[in-house]
Amino acid sequence: MSNKIKSISDLQLMFHRNERPIYFISATNFNLLGIDRWVNRFRYISYIDCFDGRHPNVFVPSESPHAEFSSIEDINNYLLQHKEVIDLIERRGGKPVATFLMFDEKTEALAEELGMDVWFPPAKLRQRCDNKMETVRIGNKAGVFSVPNALEKVDSYQHLMQIAERNKLGRDLVVQSAFGDSGHTTFFIANEDDFNKHKDEIVNDPEVKIMKRINCRGATLEACATQSGTLVGPLLTEVVGAKELTPYKGGWCGNEVFPGAFSEGVRQKARDMAERFGNQLLQEGYRGYFDLDFLIDQDNGEVYLGELNPRICGASPMTNHAAFAYADAPLFLFHLLEFSGVPFDLNVREINERWAQPHFIDSWSQVVIKYTEDKVDQVTRAPATGIYRLSEDGTMGYQRYDHERRAIDSEREAFFLRITGPGDYRYEGADLGILITRGRSMDDNFKLNIRARDWIRGIKNHYDGKPIVTTQHAVAPAPGSFKIL
């Protein structure tokens, strides 16, 4: 297409008529669920078949023996070397495009060997931006500030206290290392005993982020930095550390989006910060989709930059299915546009203003259900992906197959995307599946509400497991081996 993209309808037409095969390669297709509806020739290549073969655009190669995976990058690198995947990509021809949730330099080399363009900034640059220290620095440059902090190497508790005093951070601190999954590398330190518990992790890092501890609530927002400016999605609440969902204290386990989740002031502040941060990312050479976590100080309403996920993430299905996405286009389409090489000139300010209006945001929530028991077994029965219905007595039953959440009729229905299926192992921290519902899953105190707890219990009741026989121990994954999303 030689014509410049000047409007949303140009953008929709462009992807409606897209002829380049575009792939999302990941453990599951969860993060970009539904994008295949918007982009012609879009396919998912997954490791786990959440749909039992019923999703028309999901390709899952038959299992080939492989070394144990320790990350999503490992899974993607396995997939890109699998004969059935290579056959599919080569059979479909064209000049294929790869998108990922996670990838490393090996992934990039494999994609290149297969003649695929990776439509994301280089892994090396992503890695740099993902570093929590670097995020603070990029934010500072853009005037997007983090919770009062110091970035330094720490030798001892005494040294930590000196740094805190010098930077006026108080004695109640939060320390984070450069990289790490939610809830795994954030240490709350109020005294020397707390410090000693995490001492090795802290003193062995060349630099850690030392923050003043504030009474905060987390929020997350996805945006997309393009040459026409930074598009900003809605501010989402985060479900964190719910014991029904995750064994990890402080671990991310879902999101909600609804108008009025945050005060107008907070929302406006976060949107401005994201826009400025996105524009700074462009200066750093990074472009496209990103996710920012915000920390909102409950005591004074201050909004701080939390973390940067320089990628699509677990919150992406919320953003890409909010009302504005159906009114205009999902945010990820702008990411694809940015990398497509097609010239465009969009009025990003106008789009952002429209998306900021409350009626462009409807109310949805998603929760990631992990196995929370401290044992390992093998699943004998699991709920299939599809639409479930909650009856008046609180019990839950399978209603019908679907692979899209928009088919949900009311708050009494929910879409469940199954990850752990029959024959798989359940271990502490294993992702069982993701439940998407209309309406909220938390109450005003940001605890799971009764309906959400009914849903979670209902899904878990559809699982049965049997003890694993000793000889299979070698293949059972270690608890908490890694997260899928």
Place this chain on the structure above:
Amino acid sequence: MSINVSFHAVSEDQPGEKWQAIFNRSWPGYRAWYLRSGAVGRPSYLESRRAIREHMPELVPTWERLVGLAGGGDVEARFLSLWCPPPYIAGCAQAVWIDPAGTQEPVLLRNYDFAPALLEGDWMATRWTDPRNRVLAMGDCLWGALDGVNEAGLSASLSFGGRTVTGAGFGIPLVLRYVLEVAHSTAEAIALLQRVPVHMSYSVTLLDRSADWATVFVAPDRATEVTRHKAVTNFQHAVEWPEHARATHSPQRLAALQQQIDQRAPLQALADALLRAPLYQSSWLRGYGTLYSALYRPLSGQATLLWPGDSWAQSVTTFEEGQRKVVYPAYT
């Protein structure tokens, strides 16, 4: 107890139903062998394809056809590339006979010493790579070769080199297949062996229609060495793996073979020696009995398999399908 093994002569110009039957029969065993360390360390399909495309491009169309006949799976394709397979070792003895009287054509002789249960026993006549170059070879690893002769007038045979070192390279049967498919002379074969990486140490003896010959030592960690050894067993220059040499009587076998060569023995005497101790090995139950002896005459394209009291002759021009049952009198 005795062990019964069937040898099959199979003629199929292009890979088809006959090869597929061989695959179906042997694949479960090969799959288990290929994956025996849980596939950790076995290269991916992409790496395997990269290797075969880079080092043996002429074999790629055949490899792809075979993979298709094998069902098109990932593990099948990786195995059939024979890129970095699990280590394997065998016995074997090889010799080049040049008529001292100068009247008879030159002959490549060999004993194949291995476990009977692991012998495919498919003596295959194919025209896989070049329709004008029929290859007659004893099959191994489903499309590799242990020894054979081609229509262009080159014969080749392999034996284990007696070293435990492994590295990034191809399983030797596929390298020998490559040599027989592509090379027309000893000189061309040497050039291939100098270029293609192998994953363990082997000695490859080559003899062509013009009586040019060589024994080539290939290894993953050393440069290919072209030698003028007329006889070889399972060590190169000196014993480097004493336990293996002891178990397979490698020095004694070489001495017996070399003696025949040094005495300028007639062909029949050399062939007889192959069927007699110490060259003839009877440790079938321990995994290194002599399974067959073979004589290749690259000038006339003749090939003969020998067993005590039996023989089977074929040639690249007139190859007839058939079957031989061989009984190894293995005693516990």
